[in-house]
Amino acid sequence: MESKLLKGLNEQYNFEIESGYIYISMAHHVKEKGMDGFAHFFYKQAHEEFEHAEKLRNFLFEIDEKPVLEGIKKPQEDFGNFTETFKTALEHEKEVTKRINKLVDLSVEENDHRVTSLLQWYVDEQVEEEDNFRTIIEKLERINEAWAGLYLYDSELGRR
Ligand code: FEO
Numbered sequence: 001m002e003s004k005l006l007k008g009l010n011e012q013y014n015f016e017i018e019s020g021y022i023y024i025s026m027a028h029h030v031k032e033k034g035m036d037g038f039a040h041f042f043y044k045q046a047h048e049e050f051e052h053a054e055k056l057r058n059f060l061f062e063i064d065e066k067p068v069l070e071g072i073k074k075p076q077e078d079f080g081n082f083t084e085t086f087k088t089a090l091e092h093e094k095e096v097t098k099r100i101n102k103l104v105d106l107s108v109e110e111n112d113h114r115v116t117s118l119l120q121w122y123v124d125e126q127v128e129e130e131d132n133f134r135t136i137i138e139k140l141e142r143i144n145e146a147w148a149g150l151y152l153y154d155s156e157l158g159r160r
Contacts, residue, residue: 001065001068003110004106004110005106005109005110005112005115006060006065009056009059009060009115010060010065010068011070012100012103013053013056013057013060013067014070014072015096016053016056016096017049017069017072018072018073018075019046019049019052019092019096020047020050021046021072021073021075022075022076023043023045023046023049023089024042024046025075025077025079026042026045026085026088026089027039027041027042027043027046029079030042033082035082035150037153037154037157037158038082038157038158041157041160044160045089052125055118059118063114076088082145082150083137083140083141086133086136086137087137090130090133093126093129093130093133094130096129097126097130100122100123100126101123103119104119104120104123107119136157
């Protein structure tokens with residue numbers, strides 16, 4: 001992998017997988033507290049992250065670059081209460097957005113239209129991802145960790 005941009009894409013491929021790991025760990029965290037609906041949400045989120053990774057992997061192969069897997073950091077196990085867990089997820093998504101934006105800048109600098117075009121999909125996806133988490137956090141803040149509200153919302157997110 002020659003350019004800084006391609007190395008960055010490979011890094012993002014690994015980071016999407018790492019994101020999936022983090023969401024699986026969040027799923028475990030909430031499932032252990034009896035919230036199967038929240039867990040379902042996070043498992044689905046993890047699945048989406050693996051799809052984001054696959055899209056990058058397929059692109060690298062298409063441009064004749066072999067993706068390289070790196071070591072994945074052990075995810076955090078305890079994410080605090082439910083609101084805190086989703087807030088940590090939003091912070092993670094903001095980090096993903098920052099990384100995607102840096103890659104877009106780099107693709108423009110390197111004048112690589114193929115990559116700029118690919119990354120546009122991720123830019124749009126990040127708007128949606130951050131919005132989803134913000135909406136959930138807003139509801140959780142109103143529920144204020146009260147069990148009655150949590151149980152109702154758990155069953156709603158379980159239908160995601
Ligand atoms: Fe792949 Fe949630 O960003």
